[in-house]
Amino acid sequence: xxxxxxxxxxxxxxxxxxxxxxCTYSNSAFQYFMWYRQYSRKGPELLMYTYSSGNKExxxxxxxxxxxxxxxSLFIRDSQPSDSATYLCAPKKGGNTPLVFGKxxxxxxxx
Amino acid sequence: xxxxTQSPRHKVTETGTPVTLxxxxxxxHRYMYWYRQDPGHGLRLxxxxxxxxxxxxxxxxxxxxxxxxxxxxFLLTLESATSSQTSVYFCAISAGIGTxxxxxxxxxGPGTRLLVL
Numbered sequence: 001x002x003x004x005x006x007x008x009x010x011x012x013x014x015x016x017x018x019x020x021x022x023c024t025y026s027n028s029a030f031q032y033f034m035w036y037r038q039y040s041r042k043g044p045e046l047l048m049y050t051y052s053s054g055n056k057e058x059x060x061x062x063x064x065x066x067x068x069x070x071x072x073s074l075f076i077r078d079s080q081p082s083d084s085a086t087y088l089c090a091p092k093k094g095g096n097t098p099l100v101f102g103k104x105x106x107x108x109x110x111x
Numbered sequence: 112x113x114x115x116t117q118s119p120r121h122k123v124t125e126t127g128t129p130v131t132l133x134x135x136x137x138x139x140h141r142y143m144y145w146y147r148q149d150p151g152h153g154l155r156l157x158x159x160x161x162x163x164x165x166x167x168x169x170x171x172x173x174x175x176x177x178x179x180x181x182x183x184x185f186l187l188t189l190e191s192a193t194s195s196q197t198s199v200y201f202c203a204i205s206a207g208i209g210t211x212x213x214x215x216x217x218x219x220g221p222g223t224r225l226l227v228l
Contacts (some may be wrong), residue, residue: 036219
């Protein structure tokens with residue numbers, strides 16, 4: 001079993017839809033839960049982060065972690081064509097430990 | 112922008128030739144990382160460095176070596192390139208998570224696309 005599982009999609013939604021992206025993980029030592037967004041032929045960029053369990057909201061984006069079920073979610077409200085990208089979940093342990101990436105989910109938002 | 116540059120940005124080489132990729136940072140970060148990204152595998156850690164001359168292996172280190180003689184430069188070398196090393200290579204540095212002060216995460220460079228024929 002890989003440490004982080006993520007459905008690679010692709011996922012295609014109409015503009016304005018609510019998008020739900022999810023990952024599961026197996027390592028209970030993970031403390032930080034990152035979401036990166038990667039546009040085509042670009043490097044990943046940090047989109048959202050959560051420390052331990054709970055929710056974090058930033059504009060149209062909400063990151064959610066349930067440590068009891070080892071489940072990570074990213075919700076995008078009122079999705080826009082500019083949200084079309086690959087979304088990577090990446091939990092990590094504390095300190096400068098490396099990220100462990102899911103495979104990424106490719107999202108297309110159709111105008 | 113984490114002040115990371117990678118060179119070259121694109122490279123085509125032949126099987127069996129040595130290849131060196133360079134990562135350069137301008138903000139004096141101690142930790143640096145090399146990842147590769149492949150379809151169906153996502154991003155996987157190759158090697159990382161926690162200081163000048165201090166390095167450690169990652170998940171997919173076979174066939175790769177690294178060196179760090181200066182804080183700002185982290186080199187990845189493919190001693191004898193193989194077709195399985197065709198990939199996109201990303202360098203990253205570790206820095207604080209935004210302005211939160213709660214921990215560190217990695218910030219990535221623009222990547223190097225390597226094709227081994």
